[in-house]
Amino acid sequence: MAKARAIVKRRKSVQNIRKITRTMELIATARFKKALDRATAAEAYTRKIAELVADLSATAQEVTHPLLEVREPAKKSLLLMLTSNRGLAGGYNGNVIRVATRTLQDYATDGQTIRLEVSGKRGLAYCRFRGLPTDAGYLQFEDRPQFDEVEILANNYIRMFLNGEIDRVDVAYTRFISAARQEAVVQTLLPMSAAQASQATESVRQARPASSAESKGGKDRVPYEFVPDAESILEEIVPVSFKVRLFKCFLDAAVSEQISRMVAMRGATENADDMIKSLTMLYNRARQAQITRELAEIIGGAAALE
């Protein structure tokens, strides 16, 4: 009897865990939809900026902006690592941390001074564990990154870059390619290349090629009047474009986090299902064995009385 009851107890606890992982999956699904909606809503802006840049660069030949200045070789680099505040998201944090560590190692062998900034509890915990010194940690970015908050960071980076405190800004984050594919990447945001400025929306475009493919090409040149003039507007667009790209990194990271949590929790639920099945089988066997044993005892007892 003891064994059967122990199995029942274990099965119950697995059932409870299954309930929890299933709920987490549903929550992650809902959050993912919201995050994706936000990301698509934000796309309108980047698309428009890209359109403007395309229109402007047809008129303005040369753009000079301090943010476009490439300093070779880069001496001081800043790496921003975007991880999540919560765990149970499968390989999400591990992947980002892996690519970030690789980059850090590369920089270290180049002899660069590194400024490491980390967003998310998970990444911070990792750095503490490994004894990596972090120069700044952010915990305020949840699954709804606000542009205002990101802009503060962006302004800081711009100031540091202009003052020469840093020569480049890299972001390690999980790029959202499609609902089935996300990829941990390290992307260089500063110095920007003029081409990047116009391609802020590239990855989103690939995800939905039909909607915006024709928006750029194929149109006749519109005779714009520029106020004040094309060059100075382009110069003004450069920092905006940087901010938007940084914001997009945060949005992508938020969407990817929810997806990987969803996938991880779906896996956990399925595993719990399998476990419940095998535990039920074990329990039934134990119960049968017990009944057989009791029957044998009764029969044995009756035979002894005769």
Add this chain to the structure above:
Amino acid sequence: MSTAVDTDFTPATTKGDGKKSGHRIQCVVVTPERTLFDEVVEFVALPLFDGELGILPGRSPMIGRLGFGELRTTTQGTTRRYFVDGGFAQVRDNVVTILTNRAIPVAALDLAAASTELEAARARKPAGRIELDEKTRAVERASAMIRAARKI
């Protein structure tokens, strides 16, 4: 949203406008987070970097840099007012697109907060050209906000 409408108009429609879309302009306000406002209006006033610019239907194409100030749209006598925090404006085929970091309805502006912001910005001691630029911008922004908030 806006691109869908864009494609409805043929490019370079400055002549055919009158028949096609009536005497209306589509005004779209886009922030990095979302499309805030997308409506058909009769008149738009933009806060360009060097002053206000009014736009009526049939305006020739234009791209302009925005300053800090008030964006007004008028539809059948009702006026909507937003405070716009810099950015860019594009006018084409009777579509006015405003790209800005922030657009706040004027009614939601906080006069007291803007005043303290202005004080803080004025009190800054800039060291170097970059910080001086930042200070000038912050002062301009706060005073534009106060101007817009007072106008209610």
